[in-house]
Structure formats: structure tokens, C-alpha cells
Amino acid sequence: MPTIYIDNKPFDVKTGKNLLEACLSLGIDLPYFCWHPAMGSVGACRQCAIKVFKDEEDTRGRLVMSCMEGVKDGMRISVNDETAKAFRSQVIEWLMTNHPHDCPVCDEGGCCHLQDMTVMSGHNYRHYHFKKRTYPNQYLGPLINHEMNRCIQCYRCVRFYHDYAGGKDLNVFAAHNHVYFGREKDGVLESPFSGNLAEVCPTGVFTDKTLKEHYTRKWDLTNAPSVCQHCSLGCNTIAGERYGQLRNIVNRYNHEVNGYFLCDKGRFGYEFVNSENRITQPLIRNQPIEATEHDTVLQYMRALVTGHNLIGIGSPRASLESNYALLELVGKENFYQGVPDDLVYVEQKIVDILQSGTVHTPSLKEIEQADAVLVLGEDIWNTAPIMALAVRQSVMKTAATHTTEQLPIPTWHDAAIKELVQEDKGFLANITMLPSPLDEISSSSMKAAPDDMARLGFAIAHILNPSLPEVRNAGEELLSYAATISKALQAAKHPVIITGTSCWNNALIRAAFDIAAALDMNEKKAGLAFVMQDCNSMGLAMTRASSFDRAVAAIQRTTNVTAIILENDLYRSIPAAKADTFFNKCKHIVVLDTLHNRTTEKAHVLIPAATFAEADGTFVNNEARAQRSSQVFMPANSEIRESFKWLADIKSLVTTASNGHGKHMDDLLHALEARLPQFAGVSRVAPPHDFRIHGARIPRESHRYSGRTAMLANLTVSEPKPLQDDDSSLSYTMEGYRGLPPSPLIPFFWAPGWNSGQSVTKYQEEAGGALKGGDPGIRLFEQTTAPPVFSKDIPDAFTPRAGKWMLLPQYHIFGSGELSVYTKGIASLSAEPYVSLSRRDAEQSQLKNGDTVAVKTDGKTYTLPLSINESLPDGIILVPAGLTGMEALSWGAWVNLSTVIV
């Protein structure tokens, strides 16, 4: 470990770091703009200047940019050197020559890196007396606001959007002091990662347009650590509330999971919490006044749950606690996943693989560090966007490693690496049904039907381990792909295989496992990552409860059924006919949910559930990492409560035994661990509710939170007692412990002098490293040395059938989400319903683009406009999944396609 002398004091620093990283990691405040821990150094802003001295005798030294110089043992530097300080202050003054003095009306004010760095550099008096430069702003779509006059030309936006995330429509234009960052012309930003611009921009050029609709300063928000609800990756977020309204979502750094970035669906898809479509009161239907309140509905429920056969339908988007509370209420044998059989079948295979522990499941960070990636059958761009971003980094970093192995260029030197790397890429085989933006960086990107993708997987596994069965009747093309891919995977040190459930194909999962296990047999550290569909799909699947189809079968044998449906619009996941069959057999239907939907319409009793923002809850992500999402605010409307609390109350109607339904959520989690041992550890995901530091809770509000005594003055002039949180050690106050909280309880990032999100460095072991005390989340499955069980069963090649098409879903990052489309901006970007056929199929049916096509399935006919897809394999019909107004279809079924309605 090299020792460097900073202002004559020795410090041990890590090899391979630059001086800026070293200083920041040591806790030294050194201002910077263009450097970003995830994007490295380019030396543009010149803000991080320090002095470097040749030796102890050297008193003059040399001004250098700390981000562009690596640490060397024995090196002597000065941060406090007067010239260095003057220069840093001067850099700010230069930036300020054109920066508007509009902080009071700027959305970034109060969480602005430029403000922080200005104060840090000491610049305060303006010497520039001339006019400021001005720019026109652009319309960049419904999610991001553009205010170019504030730009300080740090180039971070293009480096993120263009270089890091692969977006093409944002760039830098013009030159000298007219450099412009934007699009070639006004228009919606195309990248689904555009929201990160608001965080990488050190000032208010790119800001969150959804926040602008209900703007609140960062310091006035009540915040809590949260977990994204919009896909299975479980990206960590910080959600902020004021006046009972969720105001924004920002990234919560987790080194192992999402790092610094979120996708736009995760960042902006929060507005459902504030929706007018929320269920705000318990309803008992079929009576003159349906709306009721807590005690009445419980009284009513007593009759429904006693003397009735209970069936509980769980939810892949409800927390583990709520699913477990339902399981406890109805009994384990009467608890079903609200998920169709075909999907449960695929998910169980995944859980089996994870539980066996034979192969390693990588975190997103590990995927970033993979040196060869095979995506087998999962459209991760749409179903797990941040994983797609991680795969992109793997491809880029592998190419960078090729060069840094040959030349002594440090890994942080982004500019030099880019010049050397040029168009070189690490290995990525993106095997999907349809083209994806990832194909641009893929070495190999075969497009095929799910069974054929699985066959490719088995062919790869066979090459890697010839004792595995051979794929019969494999074509030359498939074998040549298999040869290329297996060669690349074999050559890699850390290959990763990614697959998922969105093709509803079990063979894909088995094939992916066989590849990873075969690689491991050759002493590889292969990783096998799965993508699931919802934020707690893994948690629900791990209960190993039966599918919804089993519930339908069971209800046929039973009478007098009270069905309790937990946070699940069955019409989105189950074909309507099947859902109807179920509901028709129920005597009573009780639904707990947050928003009105087709399922809640069926409810005889409708109970208002809390959203993630109003609830504590544990969610298990795609790598079986259990993560805690904390309550951001207690709804003023006391009828809105966590489902598990409602269910506990209902449970208490029928039993006096506590069954873990104590006062605190911890009690429930302990009971869960005892009842379902596969969840051992979930009670330790976050500190218990009685955790205190120096006797204090961790405040959800900043010490600058304003209006506490005035906010409710219209109702009562005396300041009300702060709300009491019985489930976590976070408090609803400004007061409390102000040091670093345990990582699962970080409500927001702030440090003295660091008001922007850049303050995260102060929470990290080292700049860009793990959070102090370890990253939050507990992985529920251990890796074991159990021998792999390979597949024997390889599907036949996919063959189109005459007059029939296999119906498969197409996911869209914007539109397929049930909740995210409540955000107006996301709704406006959502795909319109359509149906896709291959060109050959369309031509054979004499169809052309835009023709209205009737798809017959599940006894119903859906008419949709045709969109011919040039890459789609023949014999498949694709329909977008989950768009508003589209119900669930029997994915994987063979359907008829008929008449063209002109």
C-alpha cells in the first residue's frame, strides 16, 4: 500500500487510484466536476488542482489535476497550497462568469454540486463585469427539463448518456464558450436512462421534470431508503415526500446492486402513489353506502373469514411481509401465488437452481465485471434495464482491460482508455427474439424462437461438456453460433450467463444452467443471473406456493369460499376467462390493493393498502437478495395501511394466538423465518425497530427541514407530536442521530459541505466503493458444492404451424408496467397496442403494416394493428404485455389469427 504525503502528513492509500480518489477516500474535501467515480477521469474541468512536489526539498511544486495523476509511493502533494487554492477558486470564478444567479428559482438549489464546490473553493467576489452568455433551451420530453444557461461544460452529461449508456441523441455541439449540450433538435430523449442526467449534471441544466410538477427542496423532503417496485432487480432508491405527496425518487447507491444509476421507469414511475385512482377507504359493496372505515370493515370481515373456506392469492409485487401475513391467515395449503402455472413452473426451476447453490448468481456489480456475457432469451433492455446497463459496462470494461493489460494506463483514465479501445468490445452474445439496443455492442446476436434459443444453449453446453446430450437436428447456423459463443465463454475468466422468465420457457432456464455448470466444471467462476418479472417475484416464488391455476382447480372442489386477493390485478397476469372462472366460484371476494383495477371491481370487500412509500416491506430481488424498503410517510388517511397490518387485524378476528402478528414488523419477520426457513436472514436485512445510536433514532428529515411548526397550523396551532414509527428505527423528525446510519437505513445522502447526491462518497469505504459497514441486502441462498443436475430433455426445433401462431409477449420498458404508467410522462412514452408478425408470415397472410388483425385466444378475439417485425422468427405472434387496457393472454399458446378488418 503506497504512502503519500498530503500537506506533509503521511497517508496510506490504495494502489491504482488517482490523487483525487485518494483524497476523497481519505475524507479530504477537494472540489471536482468532470470526474465521476463510475465514469473515471478526463481532466476537463481543471477544478481538482493540487500541488505535486518532487521531493521534500521542493517548495515550489507543480500544479496538477489530481484526477489525472496516479498515486505513487512516497509522493508529496498539497491540497492547501495557496496557489492550488487560488487556482481552484479561479476555476469557479471562470465558471461563474456565465452561470446565472438563479439559485432561488433553480430546482437544483440546495442539492447542487456547483453550489457546494463554489463554497468549498472559497470564491465569493465577482470580478467579471461583462454580459453573460445565453443559450436557447430544448424540449427533451416529459421527464427531463433543460436549462442550458446553467451549464458549466463539465461534459458529464454526454459522457454518461453517450459513452456510458450508449444513447445517441444527446451530444455536444459547437465550440469555445458556445459549447452546447443537447439534442440536434428538440425532442424526447431516447435513452431509458435519461433520468440519470439529473444526477450526473452538477448543476441545474438537466432536472427532474416530474419533480417540477410538485416541487420541493431536497431539505424539505421526508425521505426513506426504498427499493424500486418496477422490475425484479431491486435497485435501491430514496423516495421523498412532503404534504402527503411523494415528490421524487433518486438513486440510493448500493455498490453491489444499482451503483450510481437508475432507469427512467424506476426513477419516474412513482406517481401512482399520488394517483387519484388510489383506494382511500374500505368498501363493502352491495350496500347503500359502500365506503366504510376500519372497525366496520373488520366487523364485516369476521363473518367472511369464520366458517368459510379461505383461499389466499399472493402477489409478486407485494412485500414478503404482506404475502406471509396472508399465508398465515389462510393457512399455508390455501395460499397460492397470483401467478399463472406456466410462469410458476419456470420460476420454480429458477428457485431450485438458486437453492441448490451449484452455480454462482452474480450481483449487478459482478455482471459489470464479467469478461464475457451470454444473454439467453431475455430482453433485458426492457425487462431489467439496469442489468442491460451493467452488461454494457462489462462489454466496455473488458475492452478497456485488454488495453490496460498491454499498456501502463490506469483504469481510471477514461479519456486515454477510450482512445485506445476505439471500437473494441468485450464479448457479448445477445440471443433474443427481437432486436435490442444491446445488439449494437454484441459480438453475436442471433434472433430465434424461445425453443431454438434454448437449443442453442444446450448446444453450447454440449460443446463445453461433451458428456451432455447433443442437440439433435441442429442446423449449421446454430452450431456455428454455439461454437463461437462457447469458445468466448471458455476463454473468459468471469463469464456470466443471463436468462429470465419473459419467454415463459423452462428450457431456456435449464439450458442457461447447463452452460454455467459446464463452465464451472472446467474450473470457471461462471455466473448465472436470472431476470424475473416483478419486484418480489423471487420472494413469492421462494414461498413455493402453488400457482393460480391450482387455486382455480382447488376452488372447483370447494364451496363457501372467501378468497382474499393481495395487491394483485389478476386480469393483468391471468387470462380473463380463467380469472372469471375463479371469481365466479368465490362466495366472498376480499381484495387488498392500492389502486382501483379490474380485480378490485370484483371485490365484495375492498381494503385500501399502502404503497411501498407508505409501508415497510422486504423484497427479494432477482439474485435472491432480500432488501428492506422503508416507509417514507404515514398517510394522513389512517384507513390506508400496510396489507400485512390489515391481514394481522383480520387474523386476530379468528385467533387469539399472536402467530408473530405482534406490534412490530420484526415479530412478523421472526415468525416468517420460523415458518419458512428458506427466508432465514430476512429479519436481519435492516436493524430491528428498537435499534438506536446513542439512544437516538435516525431522522427521515434533514436538519434544515422547514415548516414543521407551520405545516399543520391551519388545523391546529399547537405542533402535533411526531408520528411514531413502530416498525423501524427511522423517525419522523428532524432530530436524531446525525452521523452515518447503518447502510440499510440511509434515508438520504448528505454531509457537511456536500448537499448534492455527490455526498455519497462520504458514506463509502472509498470513492466509488462499498458503503461503509457493507452494502445493504442479504442474499438468501448460499453457494454450495452440490454437484449439478444437468438436463436430459432438449426441445425440438421450433416449427411454425400452418394457420397457427405461437403467442408470446413483448415487454416495453415504458408501458408494460402496471404502476409506472400512472406517471403521465411515462404514459405518454408508452407503446400503443399492436401485434407483430414476421414479414414472411405477414406476406403469406397478405397483411401489411397497419392492417387490423384479429387474434383469437382464450375464447376471445383481440383486434390490433399489425406491425411487421423484420427480425421476428416465423410462426410467432408477438403482443405487447401489460399495456394499459390489454389483459393477460395465454403466452406460449398457439393461436388463430384471422380476418383483416379494413
Place this chain on the structure above:
Amino acid sequence: MERPLTRNIHPDRPPLNLKEYEMTGGYAAVRKVCGGGMSPAALQKLVQDSNLKGRGGAGFNTGIKWSLIPMGDQAPHPKYLIANADEMEPGTFKDRVLLEGNPHQLIEGMILAAYAIQAEVAYVFLRWAYHKAADLIRKSIQEAYDAGYLGKDILGSGFHLDMHLHTGVGRYMCGEETALLNALEGKRATPRAKPPFPQISGLFGKPTIVNNVETLCCVPHIVNNGADWFKGLSYSEDGGTKLYGVSGKVKRPGAWELPMGVTMRELIEEHAGGMKNGVQLKGVLPGGASTDFLTTQHLDIKMDYKSVAAAGSRLGTGTMIVMDSETCPVGFVHNLQHFFAQESCGWCTPCREGLPWVEKILLSLEKGDGTPEDLELLNMHTQFLGPGNTFCALAPGAMEPLQSALKYFRDDFEKHIEHKKCPYD
């Protein structure tokens, strides 16, 4: 007095075509080298021994520069050789003489340089405005291909070289070799961080040498006549002749090939015919707009790299701009800063934001709106826009005429402030 570079350049005659060039001894050096007369290593050594220094302004030994290129079977390929013909330094027009006067001489020099570093691809990166040169070079490259001096297996040597002409779009920044490389790759003309140097990671990330036109034109003559002959051409320790230029209010502005190390006095008084009647010499930018002023006290210094540096400036391109006693130094420097501010690429803060500020201050001085604080601000910029503080040499270069003007002509600046107007108006 020998003038190897311009011997065959006559203002009243079109440049030599390939046949004519060969008749004057052209391509003999290529024949010698490719005919087995010299290994790449020997050619590098020869040029190193000749003490040829880069004529673009930096004055680095060309042979040593070449020797930093990875050679042998393990070297990355393709390697590139680039002629920097993006001559945009204000006051500089010496490469134009060579480009328009004898394009085959450049091509021959490039073939030799490419051979020395075993480059497979060569580019001429030409200033956009040099239309005549573009036509000539395009034609000459074709002639060289037709004659077998370019292409596959040149003269049976097994050495291949393809050559292309690339015309810029008019950015001064492209004269900076790494910005030139970015521009050639189709990217924004922003400079690159060094290290890694282009010899290691250049065009498209491959080993690359960028040489100035005049530098490359010297190479055939060194091959033909030897290192000692080349050194003997010079009055100083830097080898060869130099194309010097003089502009400003002199009687005969122009460019001349002269032994390296002639004095400034000889250049101005003999070759340029002295100052025009009625004006006196006040200052000289000895090597283009981005060099420090020298004044009458420096007239007897030798115009070579070391001597000019010792006097506090740089030889630069060797093409001087003479400032006369009737020209306002503040206005003169303002004009230069306007140019540099406009040509800043916008990458680093000090240059992007500092130069326009300097330009505005100088304009306000000229208008009579200056204050004593402005001189402090100008002074601050000359210090903080120095080498190492900015990303590349553009802003430090821009500060050279300003800092020296503040040193030698400070009273002119002060009079602007004192009288609230330009005293030269």
C-alpha cells in the same frame, strides 16, 4: 548558400510534376531506402543524427520522436504517419510555400518517414482553406501511386503504404496533434491527454507519428546527402535550413529558406527590406501568434530554438509578425485573443472561459473603459492559463503575446486606462 527545400520552387512556375521532380533527383531517397539501402532503424538513426527538429513549433528531435514508435513483429498495426498541414497559426504561411511549391517533396518525405516507423497508412491533414494545395496533393499522390512509390510492395521492398488527403474544416485546434487525431477519427477536435503519447496510442488507438510539413520535406535531403551535410547547412546546433517568414509593416513581407540560426536583424533588415517608411519596429512575435514578444533589444539573437528561448520567447514556426510603432499593442493583442478565444475547443474551463474574458477586457481597454484592476485580471490570466493548468497548449500559447506585451508595453496599457481611450486612435 544551399536551399534544398525551395530550390525547385519558383513563384512564376507551376510546381514540378512527378517526371520533373524525378529529373531533379526526386524520389532518389525513396529508391535508395526501399531499394535495400537503409533499414528503418538506420533511417531513424540518420535523422536523429542530423539533428532535425520539429518545424511545427515544439522543436523536438524528429529522429528521437520516431524512435518512440513500437517496432517489430509485436508492434500494433496499422501504424500511421501524418503530415500536419493544418497551418493556421496567425502570421504563418511557410508550409503553404512547400505544399503549393513542391508537393512531391512532401510525399517523398512522408514515404521515408512512414518507412522509418513502418507505418502502413499516411494522411496529409490539410488546412481547409488551402484549396490549391489540396488539388496539387491529390494529383501528386495519384502520380506517386502510378509510379509505384505508394501502394503495395513499394519498389519491390515489401513495404506497403497507402496515402490519403484529409482536408480539415477550419479549426486552429486541429494543428494540435492530438486534436488533429480526434478530428481525423471523425470526432470533435478536442485534444487528448498525454500520456499516452500518439507514438503509443495515436490515430484509432494505434502508434502514430504526426510531423510538420517542413520537417517531412527535410527528410529526403537528409537521406540523399547525409546527416553531416544537413547539420552543416545551419548556423546553429539545430540542423538544416529553416523557412522563415516576416509579416507586418515591413517593405517586403515574405518567406525565405535560410540557414537555421540567421539573426532576426538579418531577416527583417535584409530579407524583408526593413520597416516601411515612417514606422519603427516596436516588437516582434518571432514564431507566430502564440509566441512571446521580443523587442528591438533582441534583434541580434539567432533565430534557432535555443537562442529564441533564451531571449524569453519561442522560435515556434519561425514566421514572425512584426509590430510597428504606429500599431496599438493593446489592439494588436486584442485581435490575437479574439482569435484564440474563438478557436478554443471548449474542453477545459480556463481556456474556454478565460480567453473570452481576456478578450473582453482588452476590448474594454481599447474602448477606454479599462480600470487598473483589469491589468491585475490580465496578469492573473497569464499566470493561471500557463502550461499544465490547461488541458493543452492553446491557452498557454495565447498568453505568451499577452504576458510579454504587459511586460514590454505596459505603459501603453496604462495610458489606455489613464486617458480612457486608445492613444493610437
